[in-house]
Amino acid sequence: MISLLVVYGTGEGQTEKVASRIAEVLRERGHDATTVNAGDPPADLDVSAYDAVLVGASIHAGKHQEAVRTFVESARDTLAARPTAFFQVSLTSSRDDEEAAAQAATYVEEFVDATGWHPDRIGLFGGALRYSEYGFFKRLLMRQIVKKTMPEVDGSEDVEFTDWDEVEAFAADVAAFVEGRLGVVPPSADGVTES
Ligand SMILES: Cc1cc2nc3c(=O)[nH]c(=O)nc-3n(C[C@H](O)[C@H](O)[C@H](O)COP(=O)(O)O)c2cc1C
Structure with missing residues (x-):
């Protein structure tokens, strides 16, 4: 069994x-997988106790969460x-065009340059718009951005763009990569025989 730490930053909960x-x-x-909010990590968090680490962050105003960077x-x-x-x-990854x-x-x-950390695998996922949870100005701002960049999207209701199949495929790919690097057979495969 491999122990994996998943550290994330989140604004309205989509990255969580x-x-x-x-x-x-x-x-x-x-x-064994443990999730930790970078904005509120346990005081005794020991990253070196884990075999592999995944880090996630969302984009707000062009930046990742400061806590994730730290x-x-x-x-x-x-x-x-x-x-x-x-x-x-990010909202950017909700769009299906080259510019996005x-x-x-x-x-x-920018994150890699700023932190000097070079992850082995990278996943880019569409986010969500939670107008119902935004304050007045954030709601106005996000509606304007969506109207400009994604005119086909209804700007009146909460919407989730995250493709969960992509998220699951990413997790499986990372697991296979880590298993290969550490020379571990996935425990769920133990005793499995093909008929
Ligand atoms: C105030 C605000 C600013 C945002 N700025 C950006 C941005 O600059 N680029 C982008 O691609 N997405 C932007 N987004 C979209 C978020 O990345 C998206 O809503 C994501 O699901 C947020 O995830 P979280 O809830 O984990 O923070 C912004 C969202 C909000 C609410």
Whole structure:
């Protein structure tokens, strides 16, 4: 069994939801997965106690959560010594065009440049719009952005763009990568015979 730490930053909870789904997939595969909110980490968090680490953050006003950046900078040497993955949740990745793909990649590049951490795997996921949870100005701002960048989207209701099949495929790919690196057979595969 491999122990994996999933650290995430979140504004309105979408990245937390993605982190939870990733952890579920890892557990279904027979591994031990722990999720930690970078904004409220346990005082005794010991990153070096985990075999592999996944870090997730969402984009707000062109930036990832400061707490995620701080976590990565403080744990950089530990991260460099084990298999790692980064996942990013944004409105940009909800769009299906080249400009959006380039923008999402630029967010990641800026994060890698700023932190000096080079994850082995990267996942880019569409986020969600939770107008019902935003205050007046945030709601107005997000409606304006959506009207400009995604005119086909109804700006009056909460909407989730996250493709959960993509999230699950990413988690499975990271698990397979880590298993390969550590030479571990997934426990869920123990005793499985093909008929
Ligand atoms: C105030 C605000 C600013 C945002 N700015 C950006 C942005 O600059 N680029 C982007 O791609 N998405 C942006 N988003 C969309 C978020 O990344 C998306 O809503 C995501 O689901 C948020 O995840 P979270 O709830 O985990 O923070 C913004 C969202 C809000 C509420």
